[in-house]
Amino acid sequence: MKIDSIQNGIVLDHIKAGASMEIYQLLGLHKLDCSVAIIKNAKSSKLGRKDIIKIDEIIDLNLDVLGYVDPGITVDIIRNGERSEKRHLSLPSKLVNVLTCKNPRCITTAEPHLKSEFVLTNPEQRTYCCAYCDTEYHR
Amino acid sequence: MQHLLNITDLSTQDIDRLIATAEDIMQNPEKYRDACRYKKLATLFFEPSTRTRLSFESAMMELGGNVLGFSEANSSSTAKGESVGDTVRTVSCYADIIAMRHPKEGAPYAAIQTAQVPVINAGDGGHNHPTQTLTDLLTIHRERGSLENFTIGLCGDLKFGRTVHSLVAALSRYQGVKMVFISPPELRIPDYIITNVLEPAGISYVQTESLEEAMPQLDILYVTRVQRERFFNEADYIRLKDTYIVDPDKLIHAKSSLVIMHPLPRVNEITPEVDQDPRARYFQQVAYGKYIRMALILDMLGIHL
Numbered sequence: 001m002k003i004d005s006i007q008n009g010i011v012l013d014h015i016k017a018g019a020s021m022e023i024y025q026l027l028g029l030h031k032l033d034c035s036v037a038i039i040k041n042a043k044s045s046k047l048g049r050k051d052i053i054k055i056d057e058i059i060d061l062n063l064d065v066l067g068y069v070d071p072g073i074t075v076d077i078i079r080n081g082e083r084s085e086k087r088h089l090s091l092p093s094k095l096v097n098v099l100t101c102k103n104p105r106c107i108t109t110a111e112p113h114l115k116s117e118f119v120l121t122n123p124e125q126r127t128y129c130c131a132y133c134d135t136e137y138h139r
Numbered sequence: 140m141q142h143l144l145n146i147t148d149l150s151t152q153d154i155d156r157l158i159a160t161a162e163d164i165m166q167n168p169e170k171y172r173d174a175c176r177y178k179k180l181a182t183l184f185f186e187p188s189t190r191t192r193l194s195f196e197s198a199m200m201e202l203g204g205n206v207l208g209f210s211e212a213n214s215s216s217t218a219k220g221e222s223v224g225d226t227v228r229t230v231s232c233y234a235d236i237i238a239m240r241h242p243k244e245g246a247p248y249a250a251i252q253t254a255q256v257p258v259i260n261a262g263d264g265g266h267n268h269p270t271q272t273l274t275d276l277l278t279i280h281r282e283r284g285s286l287e288n289f290t291i292g293l294c295g296d297l298k299f300g301r302t303v304h305s306l307v308a309a310l311s312r313y314q315g316v317k318m319v320f321i322s323p324p325e326l327r328i329p330d331y332i333i334t335n336v337l338e339p340a341g342i343s344y345v346q347t348e349s350l351e352e353a354m355p356q357l358d359i360l361y362v363t364r365v366q367r368e369r370f371f372n373e374a375d376y377i378r379l380k381d382t383y384i385v386d387p388d389k390l391i392h393a394k395s396s397l398v399i400m401h402p403l404p405r406v407n408e409i410t411p412e413v414d415q416d417p418r419a420r421y422f423q424q425v426a427y428g429k430y431i432r433m434a435l436i437l438d439m440l441g442i443h444l
Contacts, residue, residue, distance in 0.1 A: 105264050107243040111222050114249055121335060129331070132245025133266055136331045 020051035160434035175204030181234035182208035231255035265299035288315035295363035
């Protein structure tokens with residue numbers, strides 16, 4: 001299967017196989033006018049299988065979202081057909097407007113205009129807590 | 140600006156200072172009589188309360204200050220759909236400090252996003268209740284002389300009981316505190332308290348369903364009410380509400396030095412006969428609540444005498 005290479009844009013590589021659609025949604029890529037290619041189950045020497053997302057435009061990416069979903073994802077910035085930058089991700093210490101608290105007693109469920117905030121409390125277990133009500137979320 | 144949302148916002152040094160101030164107020168009330176003259180406390184109670192609201196108001200009055208506010212959401216613009224943030228921003232124009240209670244967990248965190256004056260969490264749903272914890276800590280300090288080296292049994296609703304969650308977090312920072320969690324399986328202490336508070340602090344704890352078995356080893360028995368308002372299902376509440384009832388028979392095998400505490404209000408988890416037992420300290424605990432809130436108001440307003 002062949003996907004055209006991009007001249008100016010972003011390649012999200014080493015996505016765990018099957019996670020690309022979640023990333024597509026979380027990053028709001030459906031709102032873009034440019035071409036976006038999702039490649040599922042590509043062969044990978046490192047992962048066996050992986051997903052790749054190619055975005056045919058350089059946009060501001062929410063790296064916190066990517067780091068939360070999978071800190072192993074690499075972000076390549078392509079300029080004039082060449083990789084000009086490679087960004088490695090880390091687990092973000094705070095997630096703003098990424099997750100929604102599922103606790104029906106949390107104030108954010110009663111007042112949905114409030115910005116959601118989750119704080120990393122256990123990096124080994126990738127546990128985040130709602131900054132409002134402390135409800136835990138495991139990735 | 141300093142706010143108090145969670146007891147862990149305060150260091151153990153802060154707590155020592157507040158306890159010392161509260162004890163000084165008890166001994167020298169006249170020294171503090173005009174300490175908050177011309178200052179105003181707003182009590183924003185979106186949920187009913189007797190003790191907490193009245194003790195805040197009484198505390199501010201005893202400091203020579205004034206009080207304004209509301210005691211239920213229906214008597215505020217919340218009934219018209221106003222957000223917590225807008226209410227608090229508005230009240231910041233009228234008061235020097237705010238004490239707020241709200242049925243939703245995390246409401247005080249929403250409040251401090253817009254507050255222009257210090258905010259004290261006076262209880263947010265089943266989440267936190269730091270001023271009750273300060274009351275509890277002052278009670279333990281007064282009754283035992285120290286906040287270290289004792290075994291405390293926490294009994295009843297440990298799942299939704301915000302006073303329990305805050306007290307556990309506070310006590311986990313002191314040496315030699317052992318905890319016995321006494322509850323039915325449905326109302327056990329939440330996992331996040333165990334993983335985020337007890338285990339990192341290396342606190343020795345056990346979970347049991349038997350109050351009778353736990354009783355002889357306890358230095359403090361902290362009883363809580365099963366709260367009807369925290370249940371979505373009335374049948375669950377009725378099934379669990381009378382699981383533990385402390386009566387004189389259950390206290391036969393307790394230590395003579397036991398301190399029985401309860402954040403109140405009680406329903407029937409401690410029988411009235413126990414009130415005559417010198418080990419019952421829950422009404423004294425109520426009295427301490429006013430003094431520690433006086434100390435807190437002074438501290439948060441930056442008034443040091």
